[in-house]
Amino acid sequence: MARITAGVATSHVPAIGAAVDLGKTKEDYWAPLFKGYEFSKQWIAEEKPDVIFLVYNDHATAFDMKFIPTFAIGCAERFGIADEGWGSRPVPEVIGHADLAWHMSQSIIQDDFDLTLINEMDVDHGLTVPLTLMYGQPEAWPVRVIPFAVNVVLYPPPSGRRCYNLGKAIRRAVESFDEDLNVQIWGTGGMSHQLQGPRAGLINKQFDADFMDRLVMEPNELADMPHVEYMREAGSEGVELVMWLIMRGALDDKVNELHRFYHVPASNTAVGHLILENSK
């Protein structure tokens, strides 16, 4: 059967993708950030997951104000790279796993999470920057990816509790798939950042450190944190961190923390990164 072996959390700041695409990774501003992902690149080269269930948010790219799905699963065989307003990133197209995605959509909806299903979509930096951070610049991504888009643009996003419970439904959906697949789940976005208004530039290192600790050790309690606390403490866009709880919910209650990295800043944002492994 398919199984979820590990979870990865990472920020998905667009400027990180631009830094790679424009060859700026060795510059003083960016070098410390990419150093924090060296371990991760080696680790994933050894792990060789077959599929990544990639939880991210679309940034007014595939979804405008016409349709605003709270949870949307990508069931297509492939996903194009979006032009977000400055040309498409020069990265390989994303190959999906349609059989697993369709299977999961049926299982998850029967588990009371009413998903939107997507059969045609271009993906934006929310999905491609994490792939770049973990895999660098390959000719083709060495893994299949199921995009899972969460609304965190229009308030309210789903609650932390709902996200955490959805993670558990995702796990059940993966484990009821017959093929033998090594599946990872990634939760992306965050950490503290605010992109708008006079308070833009807000960073809260203490909040971010506590969030990572609690995500690892007491996710069930962390899931009760209300949206207003994320926004007040970690900035209006810091509420993206609810997506990390989807990832965490899909893992064992007790996990091994293999890697942790934190860096300020990438553009307007604090970058956080975790690798969590289920016990073998």
Place this chain on the structure above:
Amino acid sequence: MALDKPYKDIPGTTVFDSTKAREGYRLNQFFYSLMKAENRERFLADESAYLDESGISGEQKQAVLDRDYNRVISLGGNVYFFGKLFFTDEQSFEIGAASMTGMAPQEYRKMMVSGGRSVEGNRYIGEQD
């Protein structure tokens, strides 16, 4: 009974909730149209005419023409949508964000490199008074 909006007392912050989204629908759809290169060109060639086609209000139009992003937010704009105008203007997200804080780009970059804006004194409206 009114909806509970406990985020109203966060300083310098406008949460893009259902009220703001209702108000900003056409405005945000205008920003979204700038995703396409041909629309960016048409907009830059005659901003006023392009905005007149979009069906936004006079106040919203003026805020866009002025690139007054705090005003855009107060009229229902969302940062991920008006970010398309940063790119149309060939401006980074960092500089766009800085413009809303009243800080010069260099001053803002310095704040970010030094660890960002502190949350201390920035949690509640009136906290610093």
